[in-house]
Amino acid sequence: MTIPNAARPFIEFPSVLRRHGFSVAPDQTMGFIEAVGLLGPRGMDDIRRAAIAMLAVPRERETEFDALFRAFFLGQTIATPVPSLDEDEVEAHEPDGAVSEVEQGDELSDVGVRATAAERLTSRTLEVGDRSDVLVRFERLAPVRLPRRRSYRYAPTKRSGVLDLRRTLREAARRGGEATTLKTRRRRTRQRRVVLLIDISGSMRERTDASLRFAHALVQSAERVDVFTLGTRLTRITRDLLPRDRERALARVGQLVADFDGGTRIGEALRTFLDVPRYAGFARGALVLVLSDGLERGGPEAMIDSVHRLARVAWRLDWLSPLAGDPGYRPETSALSAVLGSLDALADGSGLDAICDHVLGLGRSR
Structure with missing residues (x-):
């Protein structure tokens, strides 16, 4: 059975939740799709409410759910899983008010030569530099040196290529049925x-x-x-x-x-x-x-x-x-x-x- 493109995100999102430890049954996925269809929806808030209701998201995990929801549907930031470490943990407040636990780890040297697992939530002023x-x-x-690939579209060509029968017949029709030249085409390339x-x-x-x-x-x-x-x-x-x-x-x-x-x-x-x-x-x-x-x-x-x-x-x-x-x-x-x-x-x-x-x-x- 062919799945409509419009329904694919609503089928894939429950799979993302399952990979991150949420318990989502197949019938809950179907209920989520039906709920979205009934709601319209008029906006992303409707989709979020349908997901929380039909996928039975635990209240204590709504912050994690919201992060996955924003990453999947809106392309916003998603935190990577935090490994379990023995060091002390502190709380870091996200700009949107959400709270996540981060680990208090090694202090970096001035040159930043050590790898660390500590998560530090902050903003930074980046150096613009001169016009290099x-x-x-x-x-x-x-634009001309980046790798390119052949696309599925064709373009007319006056040199080597495959026979373009449609253009050849159109040209013959304009000339009273006589095909004086064979038109050719080749696949376009795109970056x-x-x-x-x-x-x-x-x-x-x-x-x-x-x-x-x-x-x-x-x-x-x-x-x-x-x-x-x-x-x-x-x-x-x-x-x-x-x-x-x-x-x-x-x-x-x-x-x-x-x-x-x-x-x-x-x-x-x-x-x-x-x-x-x-x-x-x-x-x-x-x-x-x-x-x-x-x-x-x-x-x-x-x-x-x-x-x-x-x-x-x-x-x-x-x-x-x-x-x-x-x-x-x-x-x-x-x-x-x-x-x-x-x-x-x-x-x-x-x-x-x-x-x-x-x-x-x-x-x-x-």
Whole structure:
């Protein structure tokens, strides 16, 4: 049975809840769909009320439910699962009034060289920097140098291609039934979607501003791009990078992202990205770029599993590490070492020039 496209989000959302520990039975899913149909709905509040009522969301978990609801239907911030640690826990108040528990962990040094699991909720003023020649060149070349793929649409061509019988017959009809030339066509190409995942944890604090400036340049020049930040949570910042004015765009990002220079939960953040169907769909057949040093706190299992899953759906998965600027660099963390076979490239991410050159060179890689 073919499922209507309009009903798919209401079928997929209960699956997301089940993956995050909510008990949702199949008949509750059907009741949720029927309730949404009866309500109209007139807005997202109607859908939320139908979900809480029909999916039997426990009152004590409504805050977690709201986070998943906003992430799935609105593309807003979703916190990654917090691992159980023995250290003291403190409460952090979200800007919307919700309260989440965060762990009081290691203090970072001035250079931010240690990976940590502590979640710190704050805003940050990002450095806009000068109008870099590297980024100006990138924005000029990216529209023609970013990887492309063949689309399902065809375009007329005067050179090599397949026979376009429809255009040939139309031309013959205009000439009294005589086909003087055979028209040809070939499939158009379009730019591949680019998914950019930026590690903003404490160990990357020296390069966070430059990474976000690159993200802004990429959003301005690519046809289809989605940008996320990874720390103790997953935040989609694509919409906030849309303003052409870099200062305005980075100011919006600084207010939106709450976990700058905090903990390092790359594996959990990537798993959260893949568990939201809408986000995982962005990566299907896309060029996925991860800007991270790969310093993961805790067990490597979550990161290894998530990278393997991401590599299976992406067209290409490249990991750009600032540590890879050293020609003799070899990953020392067990997680990054274990995923090397799933990566298409572990490349230099130590500066804007290295990142831009790598991305611009991918259009000729396949």
